[in-house]
Amino acid sequence: MNTRENQLKAFDRLLTIMDELRTQCPWDKKQTMESLRHLTIEETYELGDAILDNDLEEIKKELGDVLLHIVFYSKIGSETNDFDIADVCNSICEKLINRHPHIYGDVKVENEEDVKRNWENLKLKEGKNSVLEGVPHSLPALVKANRIQEKVAGVGFDWEHPNQVWEKVEEELAEFKVEIEKGDKQAMESEFGDVLFSMVNYARFLNINPENALERTNKKFSKRFQYLEEKAKAINKPLKDMTLAEMDVFWEEAKVFLSE
Incomplete structure (x- = not known):
């Protein structure tokens, strides 16, 4: 593996190339944060595909594409004096330090669940009005359901045992069946959503990522x-x-x- 010195050199090389592309390439010069947005989403999904396929060579390439986008956004931000790549790095460093008082402070934790609870409580102390504020509106519904459930579980709003969640799944399935028999499409859709939501919740209890x-x-x-x-x-x-x-x-x- 590369030394820290070589890693920093490689990152510096990328920053230099980004500077050159932004001033010399007609396509790169035209890009804005808005024009890059859909491309970033696409690159993220391609990375996700590579991870699911366990294709390490492809993961490396797709991580490079995602990193390029981060550097690109930071370059654009620097042109308006709003932020640059150093600000981006320092921002996440400060967040990580603040959100890990069990590493950088005197807070004691027993397990992963304690860490998750502390994380959500710290975000509320930082000024967020709801634990759900961090869930992007544009997330695909299945991913969003999983994130919503993780978020509320982080502050203790959760079932105690997996069998309770499975009972909820069975309850929602029964309600869905009733609406199918009635033939009310709107009610059927509502109950089907409840079935999916409860199944996502059950998957979480089994440590299965539904997406x-x-x-x-x-x-x-x-x-x-x-x-x-x-x-x-x-x-x-x-x-x-x-x-x-x-x-x-x-x-x-x-x-x-x-x-x-």
Whole structure:
């Protein structure tokens, strides 16, 4: 691994390249924080994909892309004298020190849960009006549900045992079934949301990340369906002309031959 000196040299090299691109490249010169925003989100998702695939080489590359965006935003901020990369680094350093009094102060903690509770309480002392203020409005709903539950659990608003949460899941499923039988679409949607929210909560108690779990299933389904498509092409028969039973033969093959 690189020494700290080499790490700092590499970061300095990136800052220098960013300075050069900002003054010399027509595309880089035009960019604003707003124009970079959607690209940053895309890069973050690409990093997430690489992590789920456990592709370390790709993780390294995608981390570089995300780091570039951080440096890019900081460069833009420096041009208006609002902040630069040093301010960004110092800001997060101060936050980490303040949020870890069990490391940099005299607070005692017994476990990870104590750390989480302290974290949320410290944020309230810093002036936040709600523990939910730190949950971005634009997060995908599944991720947002998980973060909301983590946040409120951090201040003690939580179930005590996993079986209580599972009972809540069963309760919500029963209520959803009632609305299905009634046929009220609006009520069905509301109850389905409750089912998903309770399932996310149960996943949290089992230390399962619901977003990761669902994305792994998405990937698994996609691989199997693409196998099915390839087999259909091999026998020169379009999927739309195949019976469900015929397709199911290849689907079962995919479950056997494809690794998850």
